[in-house]
Amino acid sequence: MTGDTTPGGAATSRPASVVTLDDVARRAGVSSATASRALGDHPHVAAATRARVREAAEELDYVASPEATRLAGGPTGRVAVLVPHPSRWFFGELIEGLEESLRAVDLDLVLFRVGGPEERAAFFARLPARRKVDAVVVLAFAVDEAEHARLASLGVDVVAAGGRVASYPSVGIDDHLAGRQAMDHLIHLGHRRIGMIAVTNDGELAPDPDGRTSAWRAALADAGAEPDDDLVVTVPWGGEGGADGMARLLGLRTPPTAVLAHDDETALGAVRTLRRAGLRVPEDLSVIGIDDHPVAALTDLTTVAQPVRAQGRRAGELVAAALRGELRERVPPAELLPTRLVLRGTTSPPGAPR
Amino acid sequence: MTGDTTPGGAATSRPASVVTLDDVARRAGVSSATASRALGDHPHVAAATRARVREAAEELDYVASPEATRLAGGPTGRVAVLVPHPSRWFFGELIEGLEESLRAVDLDLVLFRVGGPEERAAFFARLPARRKVDAVVVLAFAVDEAEHARLASLGVDVVAAGGRVASYPSVGIDDHLAGRQAMDHLIHLGHRRIGMIAVTNDGELAPDPDGRTSAWRAALADAGAEPDDDLVVTVPWGGEGGADGMARLLGLRTPPTAVLAHDDETALGAVRTLRRAGLRVPEDLSVIGIDDHPVAALTDLTTVAQPVRAQGRRAGELVAAALRGELRERVPPAELLPTRLVLRGTTSPPGAPR
């Protein structure tokens, strides 16, 4: 109650009565240098002094100016997160997980969209994160060589989450395995003529950088069925894409009896096309997705679940480790989190009204 | 090519050879003060000088140290965004829109989750955004008095988006009107016994802070039907909640012939319950949601669309305006973006197999 405590009347905007380190030092009866050491847990500070400083800081509700700290040589306490599409469930979950683990180590998350081609090009050209962060997290997109070089020019640690980026510490799932789990389920049910709806992200990625389509191929081959490339259609990401893809598959001379969609939203689109065509799912045609998006449960979609939020969380931990210098000199192998088949109502044996 | 340009071999992490303002000034043959003015578009700088400085900066690939800028009295160039649930579509869209307009004015978006009660309490207790941002954007949650005071203590502008926060400049929709559009559609179809599935967010908000339930009541009254409170069920947000709510409504002595769900995800849950109960939608019971979530199109759900991304975008513009000092001394009235009925397949006249 030394007069500075209660702001009193001026209810609104008020520069938060900026308390500086000097204020804390003065109150604790030491120099600012000592206060800095005490607060920073440096050695060579008497326990009593440390306590006094801490208390003073507490009482004054002191918060260090991040700018000053940084300018004087400290880290920024921020990490940039590069997100293609923040509004999609998958990215939202990654972000949520990331925020959680970054917050735990007091790191702020600065979001950068790198969605469409132009936006992405703009980001790498201007590099708006430059000089502003201690690390960068790349969410689920493949970084090409030029981009890799640009990121390197930031001079900070880079971590990848949600997908396939070699050369950086990363967390993800085994896409081939996930696809395989879905395919094996269909094959086990008796399907042999299985379609695949692959997606392209922002029109830039090769059809199958992620292994799901290769799983389709491998599973069929292993089951002794010749993979028929006509059964693979590639569409833009999303429900409408899935609907389109399914329509194309239905236009085949011999349509498949089951379909593996790249993800749940694509799968839902496929289901809509089937329903509109008067076909029953799964009696006439089985559909399986990958993700276990919340709507999958609501629409009774069979799928392969992946732990998305956990990937984000783990990525945050990798960032923390990197900042502690633990990942120097050796990119650890990609961490792959487990996926599992979730049986619901959109798959059944072929031609077998259940 | 004055030797500093190409980093050469050291392909990886490398402190980005920090170019300072002095370097630029020296190269342009002026003092750092002049360089600062030139780059900052200040008056009283010869056009030629300005050009020379700009060129030098360009060549050196100069980027100002945000910390130094800030420390010397400038703004941080950052805005904090408080998000309850980043992974939900609604918030993701808001974030995406926000990022877009903030990026346009070169502001970085720093994300803070304020989801569950504890998380939220933690945020307001610690105020991790303190001293780090120029403004705060509150996404779709009601700020109570204590929280309001805490935010005020940050001494920065605050803007709200996606919902009902008086006392701050804000963008949103007219929830009552949206609810009314949905209800009027049902009533127009001939329904009079209409259920309402309201939701509570994080178990903390009152049943109807947003007007959708009041729209239910008003629409029925206007139609000459006595609003029956048994027809209003309140559930936790989400598909499972919706499924539960629908189950409760089905348990009524006289179930409704149509249901207005607080949002599309809740509506989807309701539809699932109906299907599982062997009821047909819309023949046996109509369901309408609010949002126009992408899955609504995939599941043929009738709904009232709201422009979410635009709300985020507009909020970013409000932030920019606030930072230009344009919103001082007067909180502008809440901006309400238009909503519209989207007819799809989950509504039809009562008892009328269409």
Add this chain to the structure above:
DNA sequence: ATGAAAGCGCTAACAC
């Protein structure tokens, strides 16, 4: 163990 002093890179008076 603690203090004094020198910056970190920039902006903002204040002179010229």
Add this chain to the structure above:
DNA sequence: GTGTTAGCGCTTTCAT
């Protein structure tokens, strides 16, 4: 119009 000179609030040698 442009240069000089102080800081902004910290961290960190270097002394003591």
